[in-house]
Amino acid sequence: MNLAARNFGSSGTAARLQFENIRHGYGGREIVRGVSLTAFPGKVLCLLGPSGSGKSTLLRIAAGLEIPHAGRLLINDVEASGPAGFLPPERRGVGLMFQDFALFPHMTVAANVAFGLTHVQKPARQAIAAEALARVGLAGYEAKYPHMLSGGEQQRVALARAVAPRPSVLLMDEPFSGLDSRLKDQVRADTLAVLRETGATVVVVTHDPEEAMGMADQIALLKDGELVQTGSARELFTRPNSVFAASFFSEINRFDALARDGNVETPFGTRPAPENLMNAELDLAVRLSDIRITTAEHPEATPATVLNRRYLGTSEHLTMRLEQGGDVVEASVGAGVLADGISRVFLIVADDSILMFEKQP
Known part of the structure; x- marks a missing residue:
């Protein structure tokens, strides 16, 4: 049978x-x-x-x-x-x-x-x-x-x-x-x-x-x-509902921020605040994979200095310091995307890649 x-x-x-x-x-x-x-x-x-x-x-x-x-x-x-x-x-x-x-x-x-x-x-x-x-x-x-x-x-x-x-x-x-x-x-x-x-x-x-x-x-x-x-x-x-949820499913960069009058000052520039968080203290999260790295200046890019890079086979893990504000940021890029010896880069992060959550007590 x-x-x-x-x-x-x-x-x-x-x-x-x-x-x-x-x-x-x-x-x-x-x-x-x-x-x-x-x-x-x-x-x-x-x-x-x-x-x-x-x-x-x-x-x-x-x-x-x-x-x-x-x-x-x-x-x-x-x-x-x-x-x-x-x-x-x-x-x-x-x-x-x-x-x-x-x-x-x-x-x-x-x-x-x-x-x-x-x-x-x-x-x-x-x-x-x-x-x-x-x-x-x-x-x-x-x-x-x-x-x-x-x-x-x-x-x-x-x-x-x-x-x-x-x-x-x-x-x-x-x-x-x-x-x-x-x-x-x-x-x-x-x-x-x-x-x-x-x-x-x-x-x-x-x-x-x-x-x-x-x-x-x-x-x-x-x-x-x-x-x-x-x-x-x-x-x-x-659509994670908290920084904890976002961080559990992927590596993230985390920042403190303040929503005021509908805008948020982020390490990557001013961005619109979520409708339900127009005036609030925020936790921001950006996944390592959501940061695009370029060596060419761009009006929407944030300049940074490469502090460390680790070769992981198919990808590289980069640690960088933003020139404005001094925040340390990590990113994951495909192996070979960034030539050896590059020390100054520009970071591009889309609006919807900056996850915003009301800060929890």
Whole structure:
């Protein structure tokens, strides 16, 4: 029987997972502060943020490994955690893939994959495990043991085990963090292909913005236990709502400024202020990649002196000091764009490349 015939993890099994005003903490310290968020059926939601932002705590609450101090967790509108009661992990239809894969070293690959299929009769378990292994490209590995596999192969075994029971929601905690950087991209792409075919709702915890942008239908950016911004990768990159959000997805130059009478004095000249920030103290952000470097004077260009340049293969990282004001600015340009020995350059920054945010206390 093939995977298609079994309707393996089809989109019909996907569930909607909702966090409603979740609060939780440890030792008197609040780790999650009033987070409301929805993972939509059949989509990939990435919980993104630095260490200590509450990502893994939310995942553990979704799995039923933690009971929130306040708020509710709903799965298809059924309260799994909250004032009305608690649904045990085994009754949630939720799969969990751990950061360290958590494979049993004394069990074969097939036995590891079949471990969670206790509700299925033994002969069928073997068939389902074999199908799941074939799905992740490990057909024929059934009799091997985890220590005989590479890191990427162990990751795929863990994935096969997670999807074999056809969970309605699959939770993944930093699933690629233990992989070599050269292997990570391929394993991530293979994993995403499998997840798309299973059709489950997927929640991935990661601290890597590139990983989140490459996998997610929706990203939830967290900081200090609070939800900062949600949206698609494109929305969060092109329309960040804070300096923190802008800096999390790309390297930025940051400046203080003041909006007055509709204008802002920036290090790159006077620019119009946003309509909602006509008179306010501002944080300005300019991505390194949004600064264009030229050696020719230009009426809209800002002169600068090159302090340092680092060759990075396909690009160069430049550190410069603006001649007017003395601000130090960094930029990323293509390798070979700037000839060796150049010390004076001119910077051109488009109006829409200067991100402006009201300064937060």
